[in-house]
Amino acid sequence: MKYTALALALLTMTLEAGAAPDREAEPGFGERPGESSVAVDANRVGQVAGVIEDADGRRRAVMYAQGRVTELGTLGGSDSYTTAINASGVVTGSAQNAEGRWRAFIYTPGQGMRGLDTLGGNSSHGLAINQLGQVAGHADVANGDFHAMVFDGAQMRDLGTLGGKTSYATSINNSGQVVGTAQNAQGYRRAFLYQPGEGIVELPSLGGRVSSAAAINDAGVIAGTAETADRRMHAFVYDGKTMIDLGAKIGHGTNTYATGINAAGHVVGSVTAQGFAPLTFVYREGKISVHPREAGLYLTNKINDSGLVVGAKFSGQRLQAFGVDEVAPVKETSPWDWAVRAVLLAAAGFMLVKMQRRASASMFPSGSVRVVSHNFVR
Structure with missing residues (x-):
């Protein structure tokens, strides 16, 4: 039986506890009854960063490495x-200090947790880390707003906004390129790219009002999510020249959200449909x-370079x-999946009918038929 790195970790904990393993590994980080857990990221060798939350909502940062889970x-x-x-x-995230303030941190195995500063306000949060140990995230400024930031090992840099009040960074590659989301002057949040020494620039959209960038790899390929003209949320991938609408490849009537990208440019995320x-x-x-x-997963976060x-x-x-x-096994399809496929097939049929109507309308002489453009695919 082939297990992924995280499943192997969970299987190892089962064996160490003296229990006979099931055919499939049990989920979780070995948390106590009533607690929940989430894996947030994994590196190529299968080390996993995650969080455990107890029944009272208290969260504990954890890391799986070499067959054990460390708090x-x-x-x-x-x-x-x-x-x-x-x-x-090396792990990043956020932790409370003795005053109850949140601070971004860097955790190095064998050295422990190091807290980072803010941009003049009360708190900071680390959301990404590259191989150089540079951390990207966001931190409060003196007036109480929060701005995207990068900590380069010595100081924290304010990346600013797109003309609005707030911003946050979500990913940093080994060249120091950063992506995230920032408010523009109209108050809409838009995806941005930060180039060291050049500042932040707004990324292209999919025709809607808002967008966000979730991840960037070392080739500079960006994955994120943007609103479309018809007010759907679609995952996208952008290589600096071409914007690919991934949501359009799945079907009408769904929303898609990109959450991660690996070195090969493989993008992961979630698909949602009403109900x-x-x-x-x-x-x-x-x-x-x-x-x-x-x-699959109920909550999809990151993909590592090994396809986990x-x-x-x-x-x-x-x-x-x-x-x-990343490659789903071929399994018997459940009624739930057939229901989702039915939604997608119906959406595809709807789109086909609209395209056929548009083609028919174009066959009539100009002025003989009034075509209302918003009834057709744009």
Whole structure:
């Protein structure tokens, strides 16, 4: 049986506890009954950063490495959580200090947790880390707003906004390029790219009002989510020249959200349809696929360079950390999946009818038929 790195971690914990393993590894980080867990990121060797939350909502940052789960502690307060891990197993996230203030942190195995400063306000949050140990995220400024920031190992840099009040960074590559989301002068949040020494620039849109960038790889390829002209949310991938609408490849009537990208440019995220639980999607080699419910994740976070997709499954009344392979296994389709496919097929049929109507309308002489453009595909 082939297990992903995270599933192997969970299987190892089962064996160490003396229990006979099931055919499939149990989800979770070995948390206590009533607690939930989420895997937020994984590196190429299968080290995983995550979080455990108890019944009272208290969060504890954790890391899986070399067959064991380690709780990372706090900065003197009660709570902490992780958000990213680099190839060397260095983790970032945020933890409360003794005053109850949130501070971005860097956790290095063998050295422990180091708290970072703010941009003049009360708190900071680390959301991404590269191989150089540079951290991107956001921090409060003196007036109480928050701005995207980069900590380069010595100082914290304010990346500014797109003319509005707030911004936050979500990913940083090994060249120091940063992506995230910033308010513009009209108050809309838009995806941005920061180039060292050049400042931030707004990324192209999909015709809607808002957008956000979730991840960037070392080739500078960006994954994110943007509103379309018809007010849907669609995942996208942008290589600096071409904007690819991934949501349009799945179908009308769904929303898609990109959450991660790896070195090969494979993008992961979630597909949602009204009345259905989220499904995991993977975009690779120009094609997009949706994992069946049993083979995917309820919460999809990141993909590592080995093709491990991490997040959480929904078990009973709680989330439990888990990882799946980017290539979904061929399994018998459940009624739930048939229902989702029916929605997508109906949407495809709807689009086909509209295209046929448009083609028919174009056959009539100008002025003989009034065509209302907003009834047709743009």
